[in-house]
Amino acid sequence: MSQNAHSLLLFFEGEQNYRTCLKILRLLEEADSEEARDLGEEWGVDLAAEWDGEWFNQSVAPAHTFIRLNYETATRYELPLELLQQLFEAGLKTACLEIFYDQVGEFAQFFFTEGELVAPDVMFGKQAGLADIVEQEFECDLGNEARHGYQLPATITQLIRQREENEARGKEMLEAMMSLGVASRQTGAHPLELARSALVLRAVGKGLLQAIVFGVLTVLLFKGLWLWVGLTVVLLVLLPLLYVSKVAAVFKDDTDDVGEEALC
Structure with a gap:
């Protein structure tokens, strides 16, 4: 089974934060999750949640100025954003992460400072000597x-929000596909025809709504009542037709592609 390998370098403000993080990680290595959770709760960082939940084959390698944390995950897992956010709030200064994506055989590197994902040049420009450490530690x-x-720069909060939005859109799309399948079985219609009908109705509604909003705003804000009313009536016809034609063009292209594949 494919899996991703992660190497995370943690640089802290102050020796006490370094020692606290290392102590929690050592407790987790010794499978003392309860004490690790208690100490993490006092510190405000839940390392145990990721360690016990998503990570496996973990190892901890402390250095003089940073802690190196290695772990592997399923391919669906990528950035430990919530954990990094907690760490920055607790005194983390910088985090450097390298991920090896086993399925494609590629590396990606991520650099966080002051709660933001930034370009490596920005990171290394602020912290002398960090580039040498990264070159030595990363493969x-x-x-x-x-x-x-x-997109860079981006705060961790923005990245979490973006991920949640993507997950919500994915869930919405999955639910729509499932509903489409149910409707197809109930009506006997082809799923593609049902999808086209739904998109046409959506296009008509979108065009009508935009035309109505345009009409209301122009009548309220500008002089020439009948001019704007007339233009709104035109838009009530043209905008739905425009959006419907775009939907029709998309489905026509898909149909042509299917036909060409069948001929081949």
Whole structure:
């Protein structure tokens, strides 16, 4: 089974935070999750949740100025955003993360400072000597890693919100597909036809709504009542037709592609 390998470097403000984090990690290594949770609760960081829940094959390697944490996860898992947010609130200064994606055989690197995901140049410009540590600790040379696709800079809060929105859209799409399948079985209609009908209705509604909003705003804000009323009537016809034509074009392209594949 494919899995991702993670190497996380944690740099703390103050020796006490370093020692507290290391103590919790040592307790987790010794499978003393209860004491680790109690200490983590006092510190405000729930390391045990990730350690016991999502990570496996964990190892801890403390260095003089940082803690290296290695772990593996399922391929669906990527960034421990909630944990990093807690760590920054507790006194984390910098975090550097390298992920090896086993399915594609590529590395990606992530650099966090002051609660933000930033470009490596920004990170290394603020902290002298950090680039040398990263070069030594990470397997992939700086600049040779794959692009991770996140917009920079981005706060951890923004990344969490973006992930939640993506998950909500994915769930909504899944529910829509399931509803479409149920409707298809009940009516005997092809799922593609049902999807097209739903999108056409949505396009009509979108066009009507935009035209009505335009009409209300222009009548209230500008002079020339009948001019704006007339223009609104035109838009009530044109906008739904425009959006419906776009839907029809998409389905026509899909139908043509299917036909070409059948001929091949």
